[in-house]
Structures are given as structure tokens and as C-alpha cells.
Amino acid sequence: MLKFALAGNPNSGKTTLFNALTGSTAHVGNWPGVTVDKREGVYKKLNVPVSIVDLPGIYSLSPYTPEEVISRNFLLEEKPDCVINIVDATNLERNLYLTTQILEIDVPVVIALNMMDAVKKRGDKLDAKKLEERTGVPVAEISALKEEGIRELMERAYRAAQQKREGKTVLEETKLAHLIGDVKIALEGKKVENPLFHAVKLTEGDELEVKAHPEELKTVQAFKERCADVGSDYEALVADARYRYITAHFSSALVRSPRAKKQDRSDRADRVLTHRIWGIPLFLLILFSLFHLTFGEDFLYLNAIFGFAKDVEDSGYAVLTGNDTLNAFVAVFYSTAGISTPGAILFNLMGFACDQAGGAIAAGLESAGAYAWAQGLVNDGIWAGLSGVLSFVPQILFLFLLISVLEDSGYMARVAFILDRAFRRFGLSGRAFIPMIMGFGCSVPAAINTRTLADEKERIMTNRVIPFFTCGAKAPILAAVCGAIASVYTGVNADLLVFALYVFGMAMAVVSVAIMRQTSMRGEVAPFIMELPSYHLPQFRSLMVHLWDKLKHYIKKAFTIIVASAIVIWFLSSFDWSWKMTDISQSILYDIGSFVQWICTPMGFGLQLGEYGWVFVVAAVTGLIAKENVIATFYVLVPAIGAVLPGWDDGENGIGAVVALMQGTGITWQALIAFTVFNMLTIPCFAAAATVRAETPKGKFRYTLAFWMLTSFVTASAVYLVLSWWWTVFVAAAILAIFVAWCVLRNRRPCRAQKTGKNSCARE
Numbered sequence: 001m002l003k004f005a006l007a008g009n010p011n012s013g014k015t016t017l018f019n020a021l022t023g024s025t026a027h028v029g030n031w032p033g034v035t036v037d038k039r040e041g042v043y044k045k046l047n048v049p050v051s052i053v054d055l056p057g058i059y060s061l062s063p064y065t066p067e068e069v070i071s072r073n074f075l076l077e078e079k080p081d082c083v084i085n086i087v088d089a090t091n092l093e094r095n096l097y098l099t100t101q102i103l104e105i106d107v108p109v110v111i112a113l114n115m116m117d118a119v120k121k122r123g124d125k126l127d128a129k130k131l132e133e134r135t136g137v138p139v140a141e142i143s144a145l146k147e148e149g150i151r152e153l154m155e156r157a158y159r160a161a162q163q164k165r166e167g168k169t170v171l172e173e174t175k176l177a178h179l180i181g182d183v184k185i186a187l188e189g190k191k192v193e194n195p196l197f198h199a200v201k202l203t204e205g206d207e208l209e210v211k212a213h214p215e216e217l218k219t220v221q222a223f224k225e226r227c228a229d230v231g232s233d234y235e236a237l238v239a240d241a242r243y244r245y246i247t248a249h250f251s252s253a254l255v256r257s258p259r260a261k262k263q264d265r266s267d268r269a270d271r272v273l274t275h276r277i278w279g280i281p282l283f284l285l286i287l288f289s290l291f292h293l294t295f296g297e298d299f300l301y302l303n304a305i306f307g308f309a310k311d312v313e314d315s316g317y318a319v320l321t322g323n324d325t326l327n328a329f330v331a332v333f334y335s336t337a338g339i340s341t342p343g344a345i346l347f348n349l350m351g352f353a354c355d356q357a358g359g360a361i362a363a364g365l366e367s368a369g370a371y372a373w374a375q376g377l378v379n380d381g382i383w384a385g386l387s388g389v390l391s392f393v394p395q396i397l398f399l400f401l402l403i404s405v406l407e408d409s410g411y412m413a414r415v416a417f418i419l420d421r422a423f424r425r426f427g428l429s430g431r432a433f434i435p436m437i438m439g440f441g442c443s444v445p446a447a448i449n450t451r452t453l454a455d456e457k458e459r460i461m462t463n464r465v466i467p468f469f470t471c472g473a474k475a476p477i478l479a480a481v482c483g484a485i486a487s488v489y490t491g492v493n494a495d496l497l498v499f500a501l502y503v504f505g506m507a508m509a510v511v512s513v514a515i516m517r518q519t520s521m522r523g524e525v526a527p528f529i530m531e532l533p534s535y536h537l538p539q540f541r542s543l544m545v546h547l548w549d550k551l552k553h554y555i556k557k558a559f560t561i562i563v564a565s566a567i568v569i570w571f572l573s574s575f576d577w578s579w580k581m582t583d584i585s586q587s588i589l590y591d592i593g594s595f596v597q598w599i600c601t602p603m604g605f606g607l608q609l610g611e612y613g614w615v616f617v618v619a620a621v622t623g624l625i626a627k628e629n630v631i632a633t634f635y636v637l638v639p640a641i642g643a644v645l646p647g648w649d650d651g652e653n654g655i656g657a658v659v660a661l662m663q664g665t666g667i668t669w670q671a672l673i674a675f676t677v678f679n680m681l682t683i684p685c686f687a688a689a690a691t692v693r694a695e696t697p698k699g700k701f702r703y704t705l706a707f708w709m710l711t712s713f714v715t716a717s718a719v720y721l722v723l724s725w726w727w728t729v730f731v732a733a734a735i736l737a738i739f740v741a742w743c744v745l746r747n748r749r750p751c752r753a754q755k756t757g758k759n760s761c762a763r764e
């Protein structure tokens with residue numbers, strides 16, 4: 001099968017093109033560094049199927065970053081039949097820098113001028129024919145996003161792949177041309193493939209080439225000695241020559257419209273959004289509005305301001321409709337709290353649907369005369385677990401939609417930039433924030449993304465704190481707990497509480513990294529250079545692709561891992577040690593749960609909760625398999641406990657299970673928050689832990705495990721104590737102060753030690 005490679009700068013649209021070509025749904029993000037590994041798919045619209053490889057984005061073919069190594073090795077060793085060099089036409093000159101290097105390889109190349117839609121919109125003109133003449137390879141104008149010109153591009157690539165192409169360099173007019181020519185001839189003599197490419201790289205003094213071709217290196221060194229006037233840093237010379245050539249010969253292909261010269265709208269937006277002081281508060285405000293729209297029950301706080309909802313409910317829906325089902329439906333949009341936000345509406349609707357479906361299933365089994373155990377298994381095991389998770393899915397998807405909008409618009413790249421500026425002095429770099437922010441979606445791809453971090457310590461630390469960025473599977477826990485607290489205590493807003501917990505998780509990540517930087521993971525913070533992509537309107541199609549992906553993921557998990565876990569939990573809570581069906585107070589789970597319950601006492605959900613307090617430990621443990629299980633476990637156990645505690649209302653829908661647990665076990669809101677914090681910070685789900693393990697150097701993962709266990713336990717205990725007895729905040733502050741002092745002292749020691757040696761300490 002023919003094989004085409006997509007190569008280009010980060011953020012040039014490779015993955016968008018890849019998805020358009022192969023119909024796949026890889027992650028597209030408006031920030032650099034989203035694609036770490038290469039990815040393959042098949043394009044089927046030509047006469048023959050063509051395999052397409054999406055390479056990680058790179059600015060150059062030097063071997064400094066993992067992305068560069070992957071892409072370079074692929075181009076040189078796997079010999080694609082054609083390289084589609086995707087060029088962001090809105091950033092022509094910078095993108096062509098890579099092009100000049102790709103052209104040096106003996107491989108057919110086609111240039112795909114991407115983002116032509118944006119170029120046209122700006123009113124700029126691009127002369128593709130001119131660029132084609134000057135580069136000597138076909139140039140196709142496309143818009144990967146709008147899927148324009150793609151067919152044409154592939155046909156040209158197909159034609160190009162039929163012929164051999166010899167590498168060409170833009171350095172022919174420079175003083176280095178002779179040297180490069182000589183080295184190339186020498187390499188050709190040895191039958192080295194891609195002699196021109198290697199010759200240029202060797203001239204640049206590229207590490208890999210220096211090792212691979214020691215003899216030719218002598219030629220280069222001799223030349224350097226002979227021609228000292230040319231300069232000594234050949235790498236810089238070559239880079240300079242490339243840019244000069246681009247400006248002289250390629251740039252004129254682009255004619256900017258006079259309109260575009262006015263100040264760019266992106267720049268103006270950035271002046272506000274990345275403001276030195278207001279940047280972070282604005283970010284928090286934007287984040288909060290996301291949570292308000294998703295979890296708020298009082299849309300835009302209209303009710304808090306005007307106070308009308310109470311009257312609506314007092315007058316009674318019954319008066320409005322006189323039909324119970326219809327009333328329940330009306331309640332989807334209104335409550336005593338006010339007009340529901342879009343997220344709350346989705347949640348209510350889904351709860352409503354789950355209620356109806358659950359009732360129908362139960363009634364169906366009943367009338368079919370199913371065995372009692374089968375009814376229990378289906379109603380209280382499978383369906384309870386399933387509906388517990390599914391009822392949150394639309395709401396969480398809505399949150400994702402909003403986060404994707406931020407990401408695709410280009411704002412999230414700014415967030416990394418803002419955070420870098422604020423937290424660099426504490427040892428965090430903006431580059432590491434990119435995988436962390438990705439962790440809002442799922443820790444698994446986020447952990448994989450850490451591969452691009454250059455420094456091993458930074459990789460380990462980042463992997464440790466990625467789970468602190470609450471992922472989509474943990475979101476239902478927050479939604480349920482905060483929703484329950486808000487519904488029991490008037491004056492508490494669920495949206496504010498969820499937001500506070502999310503921010504708390506992020507703050508914990510920052511604090512943890514800062515502490516690790518002071519103790520076990522000392523080191524310099526790598527400089528962070530990232531080009532800020534220009535803002536653009538998020539694309540409906542790419543948002544939907546994203547959501548669809550997430551939805552599939554949820555459904556798949558719900559019907560496999562979560563159903564399986566629910567069945568196990570139901571079984572353990574319905575049978576005793578002699579495998580006879582019994583009620584929960586005689587069950588296997590009761591014994592196991594009561595046995596380990598005490599461990600959670602410092603966090604507020606241990607022995608103080610009495611007989612059924614172990615539900616929380618069990619839920620946290622099932623969460624290690626998948627975080628959705630925490631809620632699913634509640635849903636399975638609540639009816640069972642309700643059956644043995646008379647008079648306990650086993651509210652089934654929405655956040656009812658948690659409310660029921662509050663009534664049944666007497667857990668305080670403080671302990672519930674501590675429980676949530678514990679789940680946010682402890683060992684993530686199995687899939688995430690396994691990925692982190694794979695991304696962590698051998699033998700280091702156990703420290704990461706210990707870190708998660710310790711951090712979650714200590715933090716949750718502190719949260720419980722401080723929330724329950726406010727004055728303990730002083731104790732906590734004192735301990736923190738001692739710790740900080742210890743860090744400071746410890747850090748000074750190597751400094752003193754140096755002083756006794758020959759160097760005096762730089763800092764003093």
C-alpha cells in the first residue's frame with residue numbers, strides 16, 4: 001500500500017487534515033503539542049487505498065525534542081511514498097522553514113497550503129503557482145477544516161508519488177554550498193541514502209550526524225579552519241540562510257491586504273485575556289461561568305436577585321397542569337431555586353428519563369413474574385449502577401462542550417501561558433500545564449502527552465498531578481455531592497461548590513509541584529516558548545466529533561466496567577458468606593466494609609458514621625477501577641440500606657442517592673467534601689494509573705502511588721478538620737509554616753557547603 005506522511009509545524013492543521021482524510025476522530029486542539037505520537041489511517045478515495053501517517057508537529061528536523069526525532073526518523077527510515085508538507089498559510093514564512101529542510105530529503109513532496117479559508121477571509125492573496133515554481137514541488141491550496149481542495153491535493157500527491165525526486169537545498173547560493181557539495185559526494189560514495197540531507201545536517205553540526213559520519217566530519221572541520229571568516233556557529237548560519245532565502249524567494253507569493261495590517265483582533269483580545277494582573281482572575285471567572293452554566297440551578301442568579309421562583313412553586317405546578325407526569329416535566333426547567341441552567345436542564349431531563357425507564361423495567365419484570373433475585377439483580381444492581389452514571393452524562397458532556405470551545409478557540413493555549421508566568425518561580429513550567437489542562441478531559445491522553453516534556457523530573461511530577469485536574473469521570477462525583485449538599489442546605493450553590501473543588505484540585509497540583517521542586521525533584525525549570533495560535537471561532541464539526549468521542553467512551557464504559565462492578569457490588573451486598581440471599585446487614589460486603597471503615601475516621605467518613613458508614617470506603621475502592629463507580633456504588637447500595645432502615649426515603653433519581661446517604665448515615669457536609677477531595681486526589685482509575693506507570697521511569701512508579709495515597713489521605717483529613725472546626729486552620733497553617741521553613745533551610749544547605757569549597761555561593 002502507498003504510504004503518505006503528513007509533516008508540518010505544530011498547530012498547522014495536520015490532525016484536522018488527517019481526520020478529514022481518514023474519517024477518524026483524533027484529538028484536534030488549538031495549541032501546539034497535541035499529537036505526540038504518529039498515527040495511521042487509510043484514505044480510500046483514490047484508485048488505490050493510501051495509508052496516511054500523522055506525524056507530530058515540528059518546527060525543524062533537528063534531533064532535539066522527541067517530536068523531532070519521531071518525525072525525522074519516520075521520514076528518513078520508513079521512506080514514505082510522498083510527504084505531504086502541511087503549511088499554515090497564515091504563517092507562511094515560519095512554516096516554510098521546515099519545508100526547506102524536508103525538500104533536502106530524496107522523497108516526493110507536495111506542499112499543502114492549509115487554512116486558505118482564513119487567508120481569503122483576511123483578504124490576503126496567495127500565489128500558489130509562484131510558490132510551486134520556486135520550490136519545484138506541487139503546491140495545493142486547501143482548507144482542512146472546511147474540507148476544501150483535499151481531493152485535488154491527494155491526486156497531486158498520488159501523481160508525485162509515481163516519480164522519484166532528488167533532494168534540493170536552498171543553501172546553494174551560500175558560502176557553505178561547496179562544503180555541502182563535497183560532503184554529499186563523499187556520502188554518495190558510501191551509498192548513504194539521502195546524502196544531501198545528511199550533508200547539510202552534518203554541516204550544521206547535528207549531534208546524530210556527527211556521530212554517524214566521523215570521516216566526513218573531518219572535511220567539515222577542515223573547512224571551518226580554512227574559512228574562519230565564514231563564522232563558527234554553522235547551525236545559526238544555516239538557519240539564517242534558510243530564512244533569508246525564504247524572504248527573498250518565497251515571501252512574495254503572499255500579498256497581504258492593506259486591511260490586515262491594522263491591528264489584529266487576536267492581539268487586542270490578548271491584551272485583556274493575558275493581562276499580567278487580570279489574566280488569572282479572568283481565567284477563574286471564565287471557568288466559573290462554565291460551571292455555572294453546567295451545574296447552576298438559578299440561571300444567571302436571576303432568582304437570587306429578583307426572587308420569583310418560590311412563588312411559582314408555591315402556587316403549585318398542579319394548578320398549572322393538574323397532571324403529575326407533566327408536573328415532573330415542568331420541574332425540569334424550574335425549581336424553587338430558580339430557572340434551571342442548560343446543564344441542570346439536561347441533568348433533570350436525563351433523571352426524568354432514567355426514572356421512567358427504571359419504572360418500566362421494574363414493572364416489566366414484576367408482571368413477567370421474574371424471580372426475586374433476578375428482579376433485585378436487574379433493578380438494584382445493573383439498572384441502579386447504570387442509571388446512576390448515565391443520569392450525569394448529558395450534563396458532563398455539556399461541560400465538555402464548553403471546555404472544548406475554550407480549547408478550540410485558542411484560549412487554553414493562553415491559559416498555559418498565563419499560568420507559566422505566574423507559577424514559573426515555583427518550579428512549574430507552562431509546557432507542563434498543557435497536559436495538566438488536558439487532564440480536565442481524561443488523564444490517559446494527558447499522561448501520554450507528558451512525553452514531550454524534556455526533563456525527566458518534570459515528567460514524573462506532571463504525571464503525579466494530572467489526576468488533580470478533575471476528569472470527566474470524576475465530575476459526576478462532584479456533581480452529585482455538591483448537588484446533594486445544595487439541596488439539603490439552603491443558600492448553598494452547587495455551581496459555586498463544584499467550581500471551588502475544581503480550583504482546589506488545580507491549586508493542589510500547583511502546591512504539590514512546588515513542594516516536590518523544593519524537596520525530591522529539584523531542578524531548573526525549562527524555558528517555555530510557545531507560539532500563541534490566533535483565536536478563531538470554534539468549529540461546529542470538530543466540537544461534535546469531540547463530543548461524540550466522549551459519549552462513545554462513556555457508553556462503552558457504562559455498559560462494561562460499570563455494569564460489571566455494579567453486579568459485583570450488588571452480589572456482595574445481597575449474599576452472605578454461605579452464598580444465600582440475605583439483606584445487607586448480613587451480607588459479605590457488610591463484613592468487609594465494617595472491617596475497613598475505621599481507616600477513614602480522620603477524614604470524617606469512618607467510625608463516626610455508625611453502621612452503614614462503610615458505604616463510602618467501598619465506593620472509594622470501586623472508584624479505583626473507574627471513577628464513575630463511586631456514584632454507581634451509591635446507587636446500588638442505597639436501596640439495600642433503605643430496605644433495612646425503616647422510614648428511610650430511598651430517593652432514586654439524580655442526586656437523591658447522596659441525599660439519602662446523608663440522611664441514612666448522618667454524614668456531615670464537611671465529611672462529604674472531604675470524601676470528594678479524597679477521590680479527586682487519590683490513585684486515579686485503573687486506566688490512568690497504568691498509563692502513568694508506563695510514562696514513568698522504571699522503579700519510580702511506586703513513589704507516585706505512595707504520593708497519591710498520602711496526599712489524598714492527609715489533604716482530605718485536613719479539609720475535614722478545617723471545615724468542621726474552623727480554628728484548626730491555625731494548626732494547619734502552623735504545620736505548613738514549619739514545612740516551608742524546613743524547605744527553605746534545606747535549600748540553603750548546599751549553598752553553604754559550596755562556600756567552603758572554592759566557589760562562593762552565587763546567591764549570597
Ligand code: GDP
Pocket residue numbers: 008009010011012013014015016017027028029030031032033034035057114115116117118142143144145146408536539542
Ligand atoms: P496539528 O497540531 O497540526 O495537528 O493541528 P490541528 O489539526 O490540531 O489544528 C490546529 C487548529 O487549527 C485547530 O483549532 C483547527 O481547528 C485549526 N485548523 C485546522 N485546519 C484549518 C483550516 O483549514 N482553516 C482554519 N481556519 N483553521 C484550521
Ligand code: MG
Pocket residue numbers: 014015016027028034035057
Ligand atoms: Mg495534531
